[in-house]
Structures are given as structure tokens and as C-alpha cells.
Amino acid sequence: xxxxxxxxxxxxxxxxxxxxxxxxxxxxxxxxxxxxxxxxxxxxxxxxxxxxxxxxxxxxxxxxxxxxxxxxxxxxxxxxxxxxxxxxxxxxxxxxxxxxxxxxxxxxxxxxxxxxxxxxxxxxxxxxxxxxxxxxxxxxxxxxxxxxxxxxxxxxxxxxxxxxxxxxxxxxxxxxxxxxxxxxxxxxxxxxxxxxxxxxxxxxxxxxxxxxxxxxxxxxxxxxxxxxxxxxxxxxxxxxxxxxxxxxxxxxxxxxxxxxxxxxxxxxxxxxxxxxxxxxxxxxxxxxxxxxxxxxxxxxxxxxxxxxxxxxxxxxxxxxxxxxxxxxxxxxxxxxxxxxxxxxxxxxxxxxxxxxxxxxxxxxxxxxxxxxxxxxxxxxxxxxxxxxxxxxxxxxxxxxxxxxxxxxxxxxxxxxxxxxxxxxxxxxxxxxxxxxxxxxxxxxxxxxxxxxxxxxxxxxxxxxxxxxxxxxxxxxxxxxxxxxxxxxxxxxxxxxxxxxxxxxxxxxxxxxxxxxxxxxxxxxxxxxxxxxxxxxxxxxxxxxxxxxxxxxxxxxxxxxxxxxx
Amino acid sequence: xxxxxxxxxxxxxxxxxxxxxxxxxxxxxxxxxxxxxxxxxxxxxxxxxxxxxxxxxxxxxxxxxxxxxxxxxxxxxxxxxxxxxxxxxxxxxxxxxxxxxxxxxxxxxxxxxxxxxxxxxxxxxxxxxxxxxxxxxxxxxxxxxxxxxxxxxxxxxxxxxxxxxxxxxxxxxxxxxxxxxxxxxxxxxxxxxxxxxxxxxxxxxxxxxxxxxxxxxxxxxxxxxxxxxxxxxxxxxxxxxxxxxxxxxxxxxxxxxxxxxxxxxxxxxxxxxxxxxxxxxxxxxxxxxxxxxxxxxxxxxxxxxxxxxxxxxxxxxxxxxxxxxxxxxxxxxxxxxxxxxxxxxxxxxxxxxxxxxxx
Numbered sequence: 001x002x003x004x005x006x007x008x009x010x011x012x013x014x015x016x017x018x019x020x021x022x023x024x025x026x027x028x029x030x031x032x033x034x035x036x037x038x039x040x041x042x043x044x045x046x047x048x049x050x051x052x053x054x055x056x057x058x059x060x061x062x063x064x065x066x067x068x069x070x071x072x073x074x075x076x077x078x079x080x081x082x083x084x085x086x087x088x089x090x091x092x093x094x095x096x097x098x099x100x101x102x103x104x105x106x107x108x109x110x111x112x113x114x115x116x117x118x119x120x121x122x123x124x125x126x127x128x129x130x131x132x133x134x135x136x137x138x139x140x141x142x143x144x145x146x147x148x149x150x151x152x153x154x155x156x157x158x159x160x161x162x163x164x165x166x167x168x169x170x171x172x173x174x175x176x177x178x179x180x181x182x183x184x185x186x187x188x189x190x191x192x193x194x195x196x197x198x199x200x201x202x203x204x205x206x207x208x209x210x211x212x213x214x215x216x217x218x219x220x221x222x223x224x225x226x227x228x229x230x231x232x233x234x235x236x237x238x239x240x241x242x243x244x245x246x247x248x249x250x251x252x253x254x255x256x257x258x259x260x261x262x263x264x265x266x267x268x269x270x271x272x273x274x275x276x277x278x279x280x281x282x283x284x285x286x287x288x289x290x291x292x293x294x295x296x297x298x299x300x301x302x303x304x305x306x307x308x309x310x311x312x313x314x315x316x317x318x319x320x321x322x323x324x325x326x327x328x329x330x331x332x333x334x335x336x337x338x339x340x341x342x343x344x345x346x347x348x349x350x351x352x353x354x355x356x357x358x359x360x361x362x363x364x365x366x367x368x369x370x371x372x373x374x375x376x377x378x379x380x381x382x383x384x385x386x387x388x389x390x391x392x393x394x395x396x397x398x399x400x401x402x403x404x405x406x407x408x409x410x411x412x413x414x415x416x417x418x419x420x421x422x423x424x425x426x427x428x429x430x431x432x433x434x435x436x437x438x439x440x441x442x443x444x445x446x447x448x449x450x451x452x453x454x455x456x457x458x459x460x461x462x463x464x465x466x467x468x469x470x471x472x473x474x475x476x477x478x479x480x481x482x483x484x485x486x487x488x489x490x491x492x493x494x495x496x497x498x499x500x501x502x503x504x505x506x507x508x509x510x511x512x513x514x515x516x517x518x519x520x521x522x523x524x525x526x527x528x529x530x531x532x533x534x535x536x537x538x539x540x541x542x543x544x545x546x547x548x549x550x551x552x553x554x555x556x557x558x559x560x561x562x563x564x565x
Numbered sequence: 566x567x568x569x570x571x572x573x574x575x576x577x578x579x580x581x582x583x584x585x586x587x588x589x590x591x592x593x594x595x596x597x598x599x600x601x602x603x604x605x606x607x608x609x610x611x612x613x614x615x616x617x618x619x620x621x622x623x624x625x626x627x628x629x630x631x632x633x634x635x636x637x638x639x640x641x642x643x644x645x646x647x648x649x650x651x652x653x654x655x656x657x658x659x660x661x662x663x664x665x666x667x668x669x670x671x672x673x674x675x676x677x678x679x680x681x682x683x684x685x686x687x688x689x690x691x692x693x694x695x696x697x698x699x700x701x702x703x704x705x706x707x708x709x710x711x712x713x714x715x716x717x718x719x720x721x722x723x724x725x726x727x728x729x730x731x732x733x734x735x736x737x738x739x740x741x742x743x744x745x746x747x748x749x750x751x752x753x754x755x756x757x758x759x760x761x762x763x764x765x766x767x768x769x770x771x772x773x774x775x776x777x778x779x780x781x782x783x784x785x786x787x788x789x790x791x792x793x794x795x796x797x798x799x800x801x802x803x804x805x806x807x808x809x810x811x812x813x814x815x816x817x818x819x820x821x822x823x824x825x826x827x828x829x830x831x832x833x834x835x836x837x838x839x840x841x842x843x844x845x846x847x848x849x850x851x852x853x854x855x856x857x858x859x860x861x862x863x864x865x866x867x868x869x870x871x872x873x874x875x876x877x878x879x880x881x882x883x884x885x886x887x888x889x890x891x892x893x894x895x896x897x898x899x900x901x902x903x904x905x906x907x908x909x910x911x912x913x914x915x916x917x918x919x920x921x922x923x924x
Contacts, residue, residue, distance in 0.1 A: 077752050149749050155726060156709040156751055160675070244727025250710060251725065284615070285622070290629035315712065316723045317730050320660050327652055331645035338641040339634065345604055346633065348611035352624040355616070363612070367605055374597040381648050383655020384589050387719040390712060390747040454590065456576050456716025458747045461755035465743060509621045539623045 014504025016423050017518040024523045035120035036523055041106035042421070043127050044097060049490075051093040051134065056486065058086035063445075063479040066472045071463040079462040080147040081163070087150030092172050093134050095406055096264065099271035100217075101130070101182055103413045104210045106421060108186060110514045110521060111204050113195025113530045118188040126181045133175030140167035149460060151261070154242035154253040158234040166235055169228045176221045176228075179267075183217030186210055195513075197532035204512055204536050205281075205294050209274025212298035216263045216270070216305065224260035227253070251317055258309035266305040268402055270298055272365065272409030273340055279362030279412055280344045282510045284351030287537040290343040297336035304333040314385045323382055330380035337373050341366060356508070357431040361412025364439045368404025372397060375450065390460075393453025399446045408438070411489065418493065419507050423519040424500030430492040437485030444478025511538050579742055579763065580718035581735040585655045587719070592651060596644060659720055662733050666699030670782055670867045673704065673711035673724045675750055676757035679864065683871070685781040686773060690759030692744065694736060695769035701733040703832060703870075707863045712748035715761050723748050729832045729870075736763040786872025789865055794857065796869075804876045809854060810847045814877045821848040832870050839869060 021038045024030075031039060062082050065073040074082065105123065109116050117123050140146060146168045148157040157165050190203070190211050230241050231253070240246030242253040281288035288294060310318060310326030344366055353359070375397040379385050388394060419425055448471035457468045464472070506515040511534060517526055578584055615624070668683040669692065680688045694700050704713055704724045713732055714721030717740075722732040746757035764772060780788065790796045790804070799809035806812070815830045823846045828834055837844055839861065842854035861869070 071755070076755065080749075080752065080754070147751070151749075153710055153749065156749070160709050160751060244725075250727070284624070285617075286624055287626050287628065289627060290634055293629070293634050314656070315721055317725045317728070320656070323656070324653060328649050331649045332642070334645050335638055335642050339638055341604060342633075342637040343629075345607055345611070346629075348608060348615060350625055350627065351611070351615045352617045352619070352622045353612065353615050363608060366608065367601075370601055370604055371597070374593075374600060377596075377645060377648050378590070378593050381589060381593070381652025381655075383652045383657075383659065384586060384593065385652070386656065386659060386721060387586050387716070389721070390714070391716075451574055454575060456714070456743060456745065458714070458745045458755070460749045463755045540626055 014502045014507070016502040017520070017522070019522060020423065020518060020520040021523045022422070022520050033124070035116070035124055037105050037109050037117045037120065037123055038421075038521065038523075038525075040123050040127050041102050044101040044105060044130070047127075047131065047134070048094050048098050048102060051089050052098075055086055055089035055094055056483065058082050058089065060479065060483060062086060063476040065462065066464070067476045069464050069466045069469050069472075076462040077147060080149075080460070081145040083460055084146050084149050085141055088137065088146070088168065088172070090402075091150055091264070091268075092175055093130075093137070095268045095402055096179060097130060097182075098268075098410045099275060099406070099413060100186070100210060100213055100267075101126070101178075103275065103410070103417060104186065104206075104213075104271060105182075107417060107514055108189060108207055108210060109193065110517065110525050111207055111512060112190065112193060112198050113513050113526065113532060114189065114193035115524050115526070115529075117185045118193055119185050122181050123185055126178045126185070129178035129181070130175055133171045133173070133178065135171075136174060137168050137171030140164040140171060143167070151257060152228075152231060152253075153257075154231065154234070154248070154250045155245065158231055158241075159243050159245065166232050169232055173225050173228045176225045179217045180221045183214035183221075186214040187218065190214075195530050195532055198513075201292065201295070202532060202534075202536050203295075205277035205288065205291070205298075206271075206274040208295040209270050209277070209298045212302035213267055213270045213274075215299075215302050216267050220260045220263040220267070220306070223256060224264075227256040227260065230256075251313070254313055254316055254318075255309070258312045259306075262309040262312065263302075263305045265398070265401065266301055268406040269369075269409075270301060272369075272406045273298065275409040275413035275416070276344065276362050276365045276369075277340075278512075279358050279416060280347050280366075281537045282416075282508065282512070283356060283359035283362065284348050284353050285539050286347055286351045287535070287539065288343065289346040289349070290339070291536060293339055294343050297339045300336040301333060304329060304336070308333055308380075311380050311385070312389075314382050315389050327380055327382045331377070334373065334377060334380070337369075341370055341373070354508075357426075357428065357435055358412045358416035360432060360435045361408050361415065364435065365405060365408045365412060368400055368408060368439075368442070372400030372404055375400065387456075388453055390458055391453035392449040392457045392459055395459050396446045396449035396453060399449075403446070404442055408442075411435075411438070414489075414493075417514070418496070419503030420514055420519045420521070422497055422500075423503055424496045425503045425507065426496035426500060427492045430488060434485050434488035434492070437481060437488070439485075441478050441480075441482030441485050445475050445482050446478070448472075448474040448478075512536075576716040576719075577738065577740065577742070578717070578719075579736055579738045579740060580715075580720065581737055582655070582659055582719045583717070583737075585658065585719075589651050589655050593648065596648075659733075662701060662731060663699045663735075666701050666733065666735075667694070669694075669700060669702050670871070671702050671704040671713060671724070672863045672867060673706035673708075673713070673746070673750075673757075674863075675708050676746070676753040678711075678713070678744070678746075678757070678759065681782055681864075681867070682773075683781060683783075684773060685779045685784070686776045687779060690744070690757075692759075692761045693769060693772050694761065694763055695766045696736050696739050696763050697766070699733060699735045701731065703729055703731055703867070705729050705836075705863055705867070709750050710748045711746045711750050711757065714745045714747040715742055716745070717742035717761075721747055729836065736761075739763050739765055782868045782871035783875040784872075785865075786868035786870070786875075789861075789869055790872055794861070794869075799854070804873065808851075810850050812873050812876055816874050816877065822846060823848050823850075823852075832874075835870050835873055836866055839866060 021036055034040060065079055071079065144164055146163045146165055148161050148165060190207060233239050234241045234243060234248065238246060240248040242248040242250050244250060277288055277294055308326055308330045310322055311330045314323050379388055379394065379397060415431055452468055452471045455468065457464055503519050505519050513530060516530065575587065578587060670681045672679045678690050680692055702713065706724045706726045708726060711724040712721055713724055718734045720732060720734050722730050724730055740763055742761045744759050744761050746754060750757060791802060799807050800812055801807045804812035818830055819827045820830050821827055828845055840856060840858045842856060843852050846852050
């Protein structure tokens with residue numbers, strides 16, 4: 001195996017492989033009926049990008065409206081739809097599928113040395129369910145939209161709103177099955193498809209994070225499905241479930257909703273943590289510090305994440321004794337997140353850190369997730385949460401976690417694996433510039449909202465008192481900077497597909513299995529099933545990465561079809 | 566709009582809760598700054614110190630350290646427990662209602678706050694209160710969820726249809742403060758608010774006398790009870806009972822039900838008994854009462870509850886057994902007093918009744 005991996009690359013120019021998954025079939029049906037996890041990942045990449053852009057347009061309109069205290073850009077009914085649509089599109093159709101369905105789908109089989117996911121047809125079905133759910137929801141939004149907030153709180157959503165609640169709810173319901181099936185597929189794949197020698201503790205942490213995420217997807221999403229179904233039953237059939245006028249209980253809805261929607265936060269951020277573990281270890285060229293602690297902290301977050309939903313409800317009329325338990329457990333769940341942050345930091349110690357674009361995203365993630373996590377403690381402390389809940393402090397907090405965390409990790413992962421996915425390099429200059437603009441724009445947008453929140457500015461307000469305007473101007477200015485930063489990748493990444501330099505199989509000389517096949521990989525991922533003899537993030541002799549003589553210059557020999565030719 | 570009501574980064578401290586919440590906030594801000602500076606600082610140092618000097622060089626490999634893992638698990642755990650305890654202490658003060666003070670009734674509806682003082686004055690989207698007195702709000706809504714929030718007082722509570730929730734505070738500073746609805750309630754959510762005016766006692770007394778006092782809620786409730794709804798035909802003109810149960814002296818006391826349960830007769834129980842009389846019938850009476858659902862408004866319900874409260878009930882400290890016997894009861898109605906039969910923003914169980922744990 002060792003000799004197999006080490007070669008002296010005489011011609012140092014990277015080459016683009018003649019045959020790979022991208023050019024294996026050019027018909028529309030070769031894409032739409034593909035069972036290749038890599039092609040399905042590309043389908044997801046295109047579709048989540050569309051929804052990210054749509055959600056972003058709504059965000060831009062919200063920030064424009066909030067530039068002035070008066071509600072002068074749009075009517076209040078329209079404004080209510082703007083933030084509802086923004087939330088629904090971003091959460092259900094971008095954030096939840098983004099990292100798992102694009103990067104996870106593409107990389108999990110390759111990282112564990114498998115040819116595909118365990119259920120390739122179900123994987124394709126997941127994408128169709130996603131498209132069906134998304135189309136259904138989009139249709140509802142075009143027909144007139146929905147104004148309940150993404151939280152669908154009852155009895156407003158079941159009795160009072162005159163908008164397309166049922167159609168939107170059903171769209172999300174259908175989309176939920178996509179999530180469940182993806183989670184199921186990942187769990188089975190990770191259990192049964194690992195290559196010989198790929199033990200659980202040799203798995204990249206990206207895979208561990210996806211395992212934890214899949215548990216939440218499989219166990220949490222059905223509760224959302226049931227809740228949405230009950231909502232539709234009450235709205236259509238006037239059966240008293242949540243509306244007290246019909247004999248129901250509105251607080252019950254909040255319990256059911258947050259039982260899914262709090263763990264859903266971990267569906268969004270756990271894969272991001274997985275990406276960042278890869279970035280930090282690989283770009284420091286070091287085995288990650290405290291591998292097992294990071295791996296198990298993902299599982300701990302997934303498990304404890306199910307027990308903290310009541311911290312959304314301290315001011316809702318929930319029993320204060322239940323509140324105490326939820327507050328305590330919310331504090332406990334902070335610990336595994338802290339463990340991850342400290343381990344990432346420690347990994348940098350005595351590393352050989354290169355500052356490629358993905359690493360910039362990794363470092364930005366740590367800083368922003370740190371602030372997002374710490375401000376979560378403010379909201380978990382009951383006495384403080386009573387003042388802060390439903391203010392802009394909450395808005396700022398979850399954007400730090402979801403945008404500063406999940407979106408930055410997604411972009412970092414996309415830049416990291418882009419050369420693997422498409423075999424082409426993007427512009428280093430533009431990608432770094434874009435990362436910096438995003439970081440600055442993001443902080444300018446959301447940091448002022450912490451202050452607004454403590455001052456008492458309520459969320460979901462179309463018009464607000466004048467004394468809040470200064471910070472809203474900062475926030476809107478930041479949003480326009482952020483928008484510029486987010487648009488740049490659209491151009492330079494697309495450009496790279498046409499004119500980008502061939503990336504070579506292993507542009508960063510890294511040890512993971514995904515770097516031991518061609519870029520882009522062949523349809524079968526590897527010519528022969530690899531036998532894993534190295535640990536995760538193994539940079540030493542065992543990795544087979546390095547030439548004996550020069551010690552740091554050689555290329556990894558790809559385990560692929562084409563070297564045989 | 567008077568900008569001087571707000572100092573730049575904090576709202577004014579205008580209630581007895583404000584300094585506690587601000588102190589907890591300051592503690593958390595300090596912790597956040599400490600950890601952010603620590604982690605970002607360390608990353609910055611490593612960033613420079615350990616930058617890649619030779620392309621693709623392999624640095625010394627370090628596995629990890631169980632000792633370090635223990636340290637950075639235990640320290641955050643201990644700190645987060647201090648935050649939990651701090652949060653719980655601050656919350657407890659807000660949740661535990663005082664035994665005496667001024668009562669105000671609040672009914673929310675899309676998109677206004679209807680407020681009535683115990684002395685009968687009514688206001689819309691404004692609340693006038695005297696400084697230095699404990700104020701207790703009994704709140705409900707005619708339609709969807711709302712939330713009564715006064716940032717300067719650092720407190721708020723959701724207002725939930727079908728039950729009563731409570732909020733109390735003691736203003737410490739004369740002034741005009743924002744009142745917001747902070748639970749999304751539909752089209753004009755951001756317009757559902759106004760001001761709380763905290764006044765010197767004498768100014769407040771002037772304000773009270775300058776406003777036509779309508780009937781007090783209790784008087785209006787009696788009017789409904791005797792004349793308009795005909796409750797008196799069964800419950801007696803003075804509420805002393807007849808075919809229907811006696812209502813004198815029951816408020817805030819545990820009542821034995823036909824089912825064998827014991828339920829404390831708090832606001833939510835009375836409300837339920839008017840709207841859904843068959844749900845929980847007091848022992849010794851027949852299920853003959855018709856429902857008044859659809860015939861009484863939330864405002865009238867509040868008045869009926871006020872009337873029944875005025876017929877007397879639990880005096881402060883007179884229910885040591887019930888208070889002592891149910892420390893784990895989720896709805897702490899038993900720690901109330903003559904005025905405040907229920908406590909906390911916590912309402913009761915979904916149907917408005919609270920199963921006791923007496924038997």
C-alpha cells in the first residue's frame with residue numbers, strides 16, 4: 001500500500017482527468033435520473049443556491065424597510081410576509097439541506113472509501129422530495145404568501161391568518177421527508193459501508209458530525225411533520241387542538257414546534273462544526289487536538305439538543321419549574337460546544353498554518369460561533385431571557401449561529417472541496433477578498449442588533465421608535481456589504497468552472513481519502529476499494545503522503561482508474 | 566418622541582428588577598469579552614507564530630491532552646452553572662407575586678391593549694401608575710397571543726388566549742416608558758403598543774380623579790351577576806349559593822370537586838367554570854349550569870372574576886397547609902393572597918383548571 005501511494009511526480013503540472021463523474025453522461029436524464037451521490041450533490045448545490053438567493057432578497061428588503069423608523073417602503077402586511085418568507089426559505093430550504101445534502105452527500109462516501117451511499121435511489125428520492133416540497137412552498141408564496149412567521153404560532157396560524165398557511169405547511173411537511181431519508185441514508189452508510197481499515201475512530205470528524213446530525217434529522221423531523229399536520233387539521237377541520245376557542249392549547253403548539261425546531265438548530269450547525277474540524281486540522285497540517293472529545297461532543301450536542309426546547313418559552317406561560325430544568329440543561333449543552341472551540345484553538349498550536357481561503361472561513365467561523373454561543377448563554381439564563389426574548393438580541397444571536405456559523409462553514413467547505421468537486425481552482429484573490437467582505441459585512445449587520453435588543457427593540461416590527469434608528473442604519477449598511485460579499489462567489493466560482501486551472505488530485509497535499517482520488521473523482525470514486533492503514537489527519541510517515549528523500553514535496557498517488565491507463 | 570428617555574446602550578432602569586437584570590447582563594458581557602479576547606487572542610498569536618514557513622512542512626504532531634480537556638470542560642461548566650443560578654434568582658423575583666399592591670386588568674386584542682384599573686378607570690394603549698408601588702397585572706386576550714413588555718422595567722409576559730397570565734413590577738422612577746407587544750400578533754403587530762406613565766402619587770391621584778371612573782370591575786361584575794346574566798338566580802343575590810355553589814369566600818381556596826380532585830379556585834378556574842361549567846363541578850352540586858360561552862366578552866369575564874374575588878377568599882398567610890403541601894405544584898396558586906390568588910406568568914393547565922395535590 002505504501003509504495004502504491006508514494007510516487008515522484010515528475011511533471012508537476014496538475015491534470016484534469018479525462019473521465020470523471022461530471023462527463024460520464026451529458027444528457028438531461030443522466031443528471032435527473034442519476035444515482036451517483038456526487039451528481040445528486042450537484043443537483044442540491046444548484047437548488048439550495050437558488051433558495052439562498054431568494055431568501056437573501058427577502059432579507060435585503062427587510063433591511064431596507066428598517067432603514068427608517070416609519071413603515072414606509074412596504075405595507076405592514078407585506079413586511080410580515082417578507083420576514084416569514086425569509087425565515088422559511090432560509091431555514092427549511094437552505095440551511096437544513098445545505099451542508100448535509102451538498103457537502104455531506106458528495107463527501108461521506110468518498111471519505112469512508114465507499115462507492116456510493118447505502119441507498120442511491122432513496123438519495124435521488126430525497127432530492128425529488130426536496131424539490132416537490134420547495135415547489136409547493138414556492139407556489140404558496142407566489143399565490144400570496146404567508147404571514148405567520150416561520151414559527152407558525154397558534155392560534156394566529158390556525159384561526160386568524162388569511163394567508164396560504166396550509167400550502168406552505170404542506171410544502172415543509174413534504175420537505176421533511178427529504179431530510180429524514182437523507183439522515184437515514186447517512187446513518188446506514190456510515191455503519192455499513194466503511195472501507196477495510198476505516199474504523200470508527202479513523203473517520204474524519206466531518207463524518208462524525210454528520211452522524212450526529214443524521215440522528216437529529218431522523219428523530220426530530222417526524223415531530224415537525226406531526227405538528228404541521230395537526231395545524232392543518234385544526235385550520236381545515238376546526239378541530240380544537242391549539243386554539244383555546246375550540247378547546248385547544250396554544251402552548252402545546254409551542255412545545256411541539258420547539259421540540260423539533262431547537263434540535264433543528266443543531267441540524268444546521270453540527271455539520272458546520274464538522275467542516276471546521278476538517279479545515280482547522282488540515283490547514284494546520286496537524287492531527288486534530290482531542291479527536292475523541294470532538295467526536296463525542298457532536299453526539300452529546302445531538303442528544304442534549306433534544307432536551308432544551310423549553311428555553312424558547314420562558315415568558316410564554318410555561319411552568320417555571322419546567323423552565324428551571326430547561327435553563328439548566330441549556331447551560332449543560334454549552335459545554336460540548338466550548339470543548340470544540342478550545343480543541344480547534346489548541347490544534348493551531350505548533351502547526352504549520354497556511355492561509356488559504358477555506359482556512360480564513362474556518363477561523364472566522366470560530367470567532368463568530370464563539371459570540372453566537374456565548375450570547376446563547378444570555379438567553380438560557382431565565383431572568384435575563386425574560387427581558388431579551390422576542391427582541392433583536394435573539395435575532396442577532398441566531399444569525400451569529402446560523403449565518404456566522406452554518407453559512408460561513410458551508411462557504412468554507414465549498415471552497416475547500418471545490419477543486420475536488422469540479423477539478424478546477426478558483427481565484428485566490430477574489431475568494432479571499434469575498435471572505436473578508438462577508439466577515440466585515442456580517443459583523444456590521446448583526447452586532448448592532450445585540451444592542452438594539454437590549455434596548456428593547458422587538459423583533460418582527462415593521463415600524464419602530466426613532467431612538468432605535470442609529471443602530472438600524474448600521475445594520476442595513478452592513479447588510480449591503482454582506483450582500484456584495486455573498487454575490488462575489490457566484491461570479492468567481494462560476495468563472496473557475498470555465499477558465500479555472502486544473503486543480504490536481506491533491507492541491508493541498510492532504511491525507512484524507514477524498515484527496516487520494518482524482519479531481520473530479522470517477523463515478524465509482526475509487527478504482528479499487530482502498531485499504532485504510534492511517535489514522536484520521538495522519539500527516540506522519542504512515543500517511544504515505546511524503547517522499548522519503550525530499551520529505552515534503554511529493555504528490556499522493558491517486559487510487560483511481562486512470563493511472564492504470 | 567423624547568430621546569432623553571434612553572441612554573445609548575441600555576434602556577432606563579425604571580423598576581426594582583432593572584438593576585438585577587442589568588447586573589446579570591454585565592456579568593455575562595464580562596464573561597463573553599473574557600472568552601472572546603482569550604480565544605481570538607490565542608488564535609491571533611498562533612496565526613502569526615505558526616504560519617506555514619516551508620510549503621507543506623509537517624509540524625510536530627500532538628494527540629491531545631486529557632488534562633486540558635478536563636480543565637476546559639469543567640471551567641465552562643462551573644461558569645455556566647453560576648449563570649444558571651443567577652438567571653434563576655433574577656427570574657424568581659419576577660415570577661413570585663407580591664402579596665399586596667395595585668391591581669390592573671389587561672385585555673389584549675388585535676391590535677390594542679385595553680386596560681382597566683381596579684378603581685374603574687379605563688385606558689387604551691396607555692398605563693398610568695404611581696411610582697414606588699407594586700403593580701400587578703392580570704392579563705388575557707380576545708384573540709391571538711400577545712406579549713406585554715416594558716423594556717425599562719426589564720420584564721414581560723406573554724398574554725395567552727383562554728387563560729390568565731400575570732405580570733408585576735414596582736416602578737422606581739417617574740417617567741414615560743415604551744410599552745410593546747412582543748409576541749407577533751399579525752398585521753399591525755408593531756402598532757400594538759404605547760406608553761407607561763409612571764407618576765408621583767399625588768399626580769397619579771389627580772389623574773385618577775380627572776378621569777371618569779366607570780364602575781369598578783367588581784361593581785360591573787356584580788351588575789352582570791345580578792342583572793344581566795342572571796347568575797344570581799342560582800348562586801344567590803349575594804353569591805351565597807342556592808342551587809349553584811356558594812361563591813363567598815372561595816377565592817384562592819382549594820375546592821373539592823365531584824371527581825375527587827381538589828382545585829384551587831383561582832381566576833382561571835372561575836373563568837373555566839363560566840365558559841365550560843361541566844368541566845369541574847364542585848362536590849355537592851348538580852351539573853345544571855349552562856355555558857356562557859359566546860355570551861360574555863373577555864372584559865366581562867374579568868369583571869365577573871373581580872366580583873367573585875371581592876366576595877372574599879384566602880387572606881395572606883391563611884393557607885399555610887396548601888402553600889406548604891404543594892412545593893412542586895406547577896401552578897403555584899396556593900402561595901397567593903387575598904388579592905393575588907395566582908402567581909407568576911404561569912397560567913394554569915390548558916383548560917384553565919389546576920389540579921391540586923391536596924389529596
